[in-house]
Amino acid sequence: MNRVDLATLDFFSAEVQECPFQIYRQLQDEAPVWQMPGTNVFVVTRYSDIRDIIRDPARFSSSFGALLNAGASNKEVDAIYGQGYEMVETLLTQDPPRHRVYRNLVNKVFSNKRIEGMRDYIQSITDELIDAWIDDGEVDLMNRLCVPLPIYVIADQLGVPRAELPLIKKWSDASASRLGRLASEEQQIQNAKDIVEFQHYFADLIDRMRESPEDNIISDLANNTIDEGRLLTKPEALGMIQQILVAGNETSTAGIAGGVVLLIENPAEQTKLRSNPDLIPGAVEEILRLETPTSGMWRTATEDTEVGGVPIPKGAFLMVRFAAGNRDESVFSCGHEMKVDRDNASNHLAFGQGTHFCLGAQLARSEMQIALGSLLARTDNWGLVEGKNTLTHNPNVLLRGLKDLYISFDKIS
Numbered sequence: 226m227n228r229v230d231l232a233t234l235d236f237f238s239a240e241v242q243e244c245p246f247q248i249y250r251q252l253q254d255e256a257p258v259w260q261m262p263g264t265n266v267f268v269v270t271r272y273s274d275i276r277d278i279i280r281d282p283a284r285f286s287s288s289f290g291a292l293l294n295a296g297a298s299n300k301e302v303d304a305i306y307g308q309g310y311e312m313v314e315t316l317l318t319q320d321p322p323r324h325r326v327y328r329n330l331v332n333k334v335f336s337n338k339r340i341e342g343m344r345d346y347i348q349s350i351t352d353e354l355i356d357a358w359i360d361d362g363e364v365d366l367m368n369r370l371c372v373p374l375p376i377y378v379i380a381d382q383l384g385v386p387r388a389e390l391p392l393i394k395k396w397s398d399a400s401a402s403r404l405g406r407l408a409s410e411e412q413q414i415q416n417a418k419d420i421v422e423f424q425h426y427f428a429d430l431i432d433r434m435r436e437s438p439e440d441n442i443i444s445d446l447a448n449n450t451i452d453e454g455r456l457l458t459k460p461e462a463l464g465m466i467q468q469i470l471v472a473g474n475e476t477s478t479a480g481i482a483g484g485v486v487l488l489i490e491n492p493a494e495q496t497k498l499r500s501n502p503d504l505i506p507g508a509v510e511e512i513l514r515l516e517t518p519t520s521g522m523w524r525t526a527t528e529d530t531e532v533g534g535v536p537i538p539k540g541a542f543l544m545v546r547f548a549a550g551n552r553d554e555s556v557f558s559c560g561h562e563m564k565v566d567r568d569n570a571s572n573h574l575a576f577g578q579g580t581h582f583c584l585g586a587q588l589a590r591s592e593m594q595i596a597l598g599s600l601l602a603r604t605d606n607w608g609l610v611e612g613k614n615t616l617t618h619n620p621n622v623l624l625r626g627l628k629d630l631y632i633s634f635d636k637i638s
Contacts (some may be wrong), residue, residue, distance in 0.1 A: 236261055236268055238542075239620045241409055245520075246561065249549035258535040265541045267532070270549035272556045272574065274533045278524055278545050279578040282320050285524040285543060287581055290318040292523060292542060299410065302417045309421035310428065315464040315546050321580055323582040327465060327523035331584065334382065334442055343378075347592055350377050351599045359603060359636055363610055367630040370600075371482040372474075375592050379473035383466070384430070384441030396423035397470045402472070405621025423430065424463050431462055442469065472585040473552040476518040476575075479626030484509070484597050486616070489607050491563045498565055498601055505601075508565035509593045514573035515563060517548035520625045522577065547574040548625065604634040 227249055235241065241248055249270050252259050257271040269275055273346075276287045290312065290622035306312075315327045335570065354373055359363045372394060380393050399419035402408045408416060427443065434447040435456075446462045457465075488495040498504055524543045531537055551573045552560035564570075576583035583589070600607075609616075618625050 231256060231259065232262055234261075237407070237622050240438060242407065242520075242617055242620065242622060242625075245548065246552065249546065249552060253549065255554060258533045258537075261534075261540070266544060267535070267541055268544045268546060269532060270546050270553075271533065272550035272553035275545045275547065275550040275574060276578060277544060278532065279522075279574075279577055279581065282580050284530050286320050286525055286527050287324070287522075287524060288314060288318050288320055289523040289525055289542070290314050292525075299413070299565055302413050305414065305417035305421055309424040310463055311460045313458075313460045313464050314432070315461055316468045316584070317581070324580060327461075328584070330446060330449055330451070330457075331442065331465065331469065334445070335584050335588060337587050340591050343588075344400065344595065347374075347378060347595050348599070350374060351595050355599060355603060363633045363636070365630075366485060366632050367478075367482055367627065370596060371478045371630065374472035374481070374596055375477035375589075378588070378592065379470065382442050382473070383469070384434075384439055384443050388567060392426070393470065394474075395419055396426075396467075397474055399423070400467050400471050401475055401621065401624050402619075405619075405623050407620040407622055420467075423467065426550035427466050430458050431459060442466075449613055469584070472583060473588065475624055475626065476583070476585065476589040477596075478507070479518035479624070480512055480516055480589060480593045481596045482630045483518070484512040485607065485632065486627070487512055487515060487563050488597075489609060489632070494563050494565045495601075495607070498597075499605075502598060503564050505594055505598050506590075507567070507570060509590055509597065510573060511563060511565055511567050512593065512597075513575040513590075514557065514567075514570050515552045516625070517551050517573070517575045518625055519544040519575065519577070519583070519611070519623060520548040520621075521623055522581075523623075530633075543624075547577070548573045558583065603637055605633040605637050606633075608611045608633045 252268065252270045257269065258275060259268045260267065269278060316324065317325060351374055354370050357450065358369055376390050376394055377387065380390055385393060396419055399416040401422065402412060403416050430443050431447045434444040438444045438448050443466065446457060446465060450456055464567050498508055521544050524545060526537045526539055526541045526543065537543065554560050556572065557569065571588065576586040610633050613631040615628055617628055619628055
């Protein structure tokens with residue numbers, strides 16, 4: 226393994242984020258709690274340290290909204306955001322006990338029981354999407370399955386007409402890009418325009434749902450009350466919708482696409498699944514472990530403390546790197562290898578743990594299981610189409626997902 230000079234490493238560069246895995250291993254070996262030179266940022270890469278941090282909100286706060294707004298903006302971007310609604314802390318960047326107030330509003334929508342009851346509905350959407358290209362022998366899988374499947378599902382739950390799904394994807398991508406802090410200045414401007422457009426669209430929808438309630442998430446958020454009977458403010462509701470939108474589709478899109486590539490690159494593991502489809506749920510956990518669509522998350526130290534013997538001053542930012550922890554050899558033997566029957570794959574950190582365990586975890590699992598199971602049952606002889614795949618990822622500090630995926634296949638009669 227080629228070692229880098231940690232004294233000069235720019236961990237958050239687009240180049241490192243594209244190919245981070247050797248860096249993760251080096252940090253785990255040499256500096257598992259590593260302070261970026263000249264900053265108050267600590268990158269944490271060992272499984273046990275990450276787990277301890279995310280289970281301890283008293284010492285390590287999720288309130289990092291100020292970090293999202295710092296240093297990555299300009300006057301033009303600020304002016305655009307000024308045309309929208311204030312961004313307030315609700316789910317992702319809120320700590321207990323306040324986090325629980327917001328979380329309780331949407332827990333029932335994403336409960337295991339409800340998601341289990343949606344499997345036939347998710348299967349029908351999957352079948353419809355695959356039917357459209359099953360006879361073609363080649364497909365832009367990203368845009369004809371990986372993206373539309375979770376977008377259809379989350380849009381239906383939100384109460385958004387399917388005719389407006391391209392807008393949903395655009396708004397979700399803009400929100401994810403802002404969260405990831407690697408956008409160019411031009412992209413920051415476009416993100417701001419898209420997010421403000423999103424805010425006004427859903428603010429109008431909230432008004433309509435308050436006048437005429439319906440059975441969907443937006444109506445629930447518009448009409449349910451908190452704090453002894455008050456309605457959510459529009460900024461509160463919009464913040465929750467924005468996070469539900471990203472959580473409800475980005476993980477599934479990245480997981481389905483990444484899973485297909487992993488199975489193409491590991492044909493023996495793919496054969497195991499074709500021979501025994503009962504392994505698919507476990508294989509999805511292994512894909513989540515290896516792909517880790519949410520590569521990392523921020524925490525802020527609320528007091529002078531230490532992690533792994535390294536002093537952490539109050540106010541320091543910690544980047545807990547789930548993708549590194551998920552390949553920690555002390556937990557996952559041969560952690561860089563794919564094993565669809567790995568017995569502890571479900572111990573991964575892809576959905577976090579503790580208070581902020583991913584709201585959409587069970588939905589993402591179901592969508593991945595159904596999508597990959599359907600592809601395996603209906604197509605064979607998968608290959609990457611030569612000349613069309615970059616196999617590169619969207620630039621993002623927190624989220625990891627392929628830009629494109631074109632595959633060739635044979636239809637199973």
